[in-house]
Amino acid sequence: MSFSGRLSSSDLQSFAFSRRELLGKFVAVAVATAAVKRSAESSATKKYPLPEFNVGDLVAYDWEPDDDDAPEFATDFGEILGMRWVPEPDGHCLAANTWVYYIRWTHSTCPDILPEPCYDGEPTYSSDLRLVSRA
Template identity: 55%
Template sequence: MPEFKIGDLIAQDWEGNEDEDAPQSATDFGEVVGLCYLPQDGSYYPRNTWVYYVYWTHSTCSECSYPFFDGEMTAGNTLRLVNHA
């Protein structure tokens, strides 16, 4: 079963940005707008993995442009539930 469902408000913490002008860590916030089960190994995701599509609403990174939807799959193990996005 998937860890998140459509409509869940989530956050993703990231660090180690290679861009010297960007912060070294930040948190992005958004809403799950889709999910997909991957039953087979892929180039990036292992077999039996749920991935999520997220509409990103804002970030602690003031240099980033929000809101946006990039259409990229996001692994569930990089996301966490939050009370607001």
């Protein structure tokens, strides 16, 4: 005899009710989870300001070389690979409450500085960068 054959009609009704109840609980948990996620996302946007640059943006970094044979001013060009919010100074960044950017440097106006594209792994502050073009 199968499992459903052993159940009486009242057992089948209570079994169906428990499945409906399970579905209701599932929907309630899903709605609660979505509400928590939405409130966490909205509090995250309130906590951090929007970054000045986006991943893929082309940026420039102007600097003064120390070498006497180099030009008076030089500019390095690169692409934003990533970014990080710095809430307080740490071993890599001395500033607080700022975005730092990780850049793949592609070329420079200073001869022989960047013979090929490179990533140095150093964070760069937005105040040191200027936008060349958006991705």
